Amino acid sequence: MQRPVPVRLQTCLHPLALALLVMLTSQCAGPEAQERTREATAPAVLHVGAARELKRPSAAAKAARDGDIIEIDAGVYAGDAAVWRQNRLTIRGVVGRAHLRADGAEAEGKAIWVIKGRDTTIENVEFSGASVSDQNGAGIRLEGPGLTVRNCYFHDNENGILTGPNQASDVVIERSEFAGNGFGDGRTHNMYIGNVRSFTLLYSYVHHAVVGHNVKSRAAKNYVAYNRIADETDGRSSYDVEFPDGGLSFVIGNVIHKGPAAENSTVVSYGAESLGHDINELYFVNNTVVNDLPGGRFLFVKAGTPAARIMNNVFSGRGEILTGPGSLENNVRAAKSDFVDAERFDYRLRAGAAAIGRGLEPGSAWGMDLRPTAEYVHPAQMRQRSRSGKLDAGALEYRSER
Secondary structure, three states, rough: OOOOOOOHHHOOHHHHHHHHHHHHHHHHHHHHHHHHHHHOOOOEEEEEOOOOEOHHHHHHHHHHHOOOOEEEEEEEEOOOOOOEEEOOOOEEEEEEEEEEEEEEEEOOOEEEEOOOOOOOOEEEEEEEEEOOOOOEEEEEOOOOOOOEEEEEEEEOOEEEEEOOOEEEEEEEEEOEEEEEOOOOOOOOOEEOOOOEEEEEOOOOEEEEEOOOOOEOOOOOOEEEEEEEEEEOOOOOHHHHHHHEOOEEEEEEEEEEEEOOOOOEEEEEOOOOOOOOOOOEEEEOOOEEEOOOOOOOOOEOOOOOOOOEEEEOOOEEEEOOOEEEOEEOOOOOOOOOOHHHEEHHEEEEEOOOOOOOOOOOOOOOEEOOEEHHHHHEEOOOOOEOOOOOOOOOOOOOOOOOOO
8 A cells, every 4th residue: 555755754855856756656556546646646738739749639639647637729620539538637728719620520430529538627619510420420429427518619510519328427518609500300409418417508508409409408407597598580499498308407597599490389398208317397487488480389398297387487479388287487478579679689678578576586496596696698608696686587687777
């Protein structure tokens, strides 16, 4: 068993001598102790770019070790794909986004990047053009447990992000944009989250899925909050949000728009395929949902769902609010004139709108506070929402300064 270097000895050793001592003791230790030593040392930073020793991200994928940080200079990396096998990696674009443009490249016939390690963080990277032989190519294909994506852009891929099933996996997406992903067959989507432990989507702009869904998740627990999920004028998505297997799902403070060219007249669908998790409850609170089709339904909830609470939402446009079981509490049907500029998808409230001050305190469920604490700011940002006083219905609170 490796013995640690005493703290007092560490303080009086020259840094180079201390490093040598750590290396020697590590070499004398068994594999488990060596792994602990590697985890305790500072991660290496690998630099990627045209003027760097590592010219392309795929070179860094081969050189990296567990815990490393990979910094990719801003610019276009055309025709490059990679498999990342290491654990606890942070991969980020610096001084702007690093753009991974597929141009026919793919990893394992699956994606631009295939993530096999655990607990990977990806920041400030753009993925486009993923295309593979089975028409299921993704910007990112997640196979290991745990992924965090921040400030990334996925567009014009057959899938934006596609994850496999893994009950040890938590997927978090923040401040990112997904646009125009989907092969056009209805089975590929802006994002498709498989049967993972949890999925969180925050402050993101998800729009124009090509026939597939804007957001699709089979996770056991879902937290979708403060996003803009939209078809806009010419988007052809099917569902804007779908939880095909139910699960414990919180949908709070989102702006959701069903466009006139959409392929499906249901905006949000819950449990359409099954109620396949231990807990199957939907909490749909303080969203603003606009339907620009001539009819349809805002929400579908599968028969047999134990709880579906639909509260403090603003619904605008034609269609049935709810098909299936659920409690409708304090929702507002709004005219387009209640919004600042509905034609430009600006759904902030005008003075005198019916939703102002109409919210009721929603309380909590499963330890989750249901009162919105933030709101979406376009594009893919957020700001804090009032935590006290009268609550406005819908996703965007009224602000008199315009």
